[in-house]
Amino acid sequence: MLTFEQKQAIIESFPGLTKKEISLNRVNYHFENSLYEKTIVVEKLHPNGNGFVFVGDLLRYEKEANDKGLVNIRDYDEMQLREIVEDAITYLSEEVVVEEPTVEDWRNREGDKLDLVCEQRSWNVYHGENLEETFGTYDAAKAYLLEEGFRKKN
Structure with missing residues (x-):
């Protein structure tokens, strides 16, 4: 070492x-x-x-x-x-060129909606147009959403 x-x-x-x-x-x-x-x-x-x-x-x-x-x-x-x-x-x-961002719809039992969007090299969680959280990996964003009681809808 x-x-x-x-x-x-x-x-x-x-x-x-x-x-x-x-x-x-x-x-x-x-x-x-x-x-x-x-x-x-x-x-x-x-x-x-x-x-x-x-x-x-x-x-x-x-x-x-x-x-x-x-x-x-x-x-x-x-x-x-x-x-x-x-x-x-x-x-x-290195700049990442994403022609169309990946967007996932996540909802909780109360019907609240969050969008998980891949933009450049970040996974961003949006409530409407407001940025709530940013993650470096999809798995980290997914874990956060699941922990908060949200499930993927699309």
Whole structure:
């Protein structure tokens, strides 16, 4: 396993990433040139070696990523770490062209309606024209809606 310092050196070798210290001696690395609202590439890198890289809904990482699109890099070696950070930067710097957005109708028992809309690389939950929540993956948005008592109608 790479040390905290080794991981930092590898991550800091990527141009365009900005280090920001957060609580408990952890650090985040932001990609300020992100085309999306999401800018954090490396999240909560801790001196114990734990940390996460945002990969969104990249199919390559679907088995490793949690519902927020984050992959734990605790046991990554240098090659794996370089590869995933590069993939994350590419993910945030490529514009996705969606000809027609995906829209799903979700309703609860009271008949309230929410729309789940895929726009660019985000899954947005709308109540009418008002944005309620935004998620990095479909699974995270679906889990939220189910938890709130909504079911897919279309």
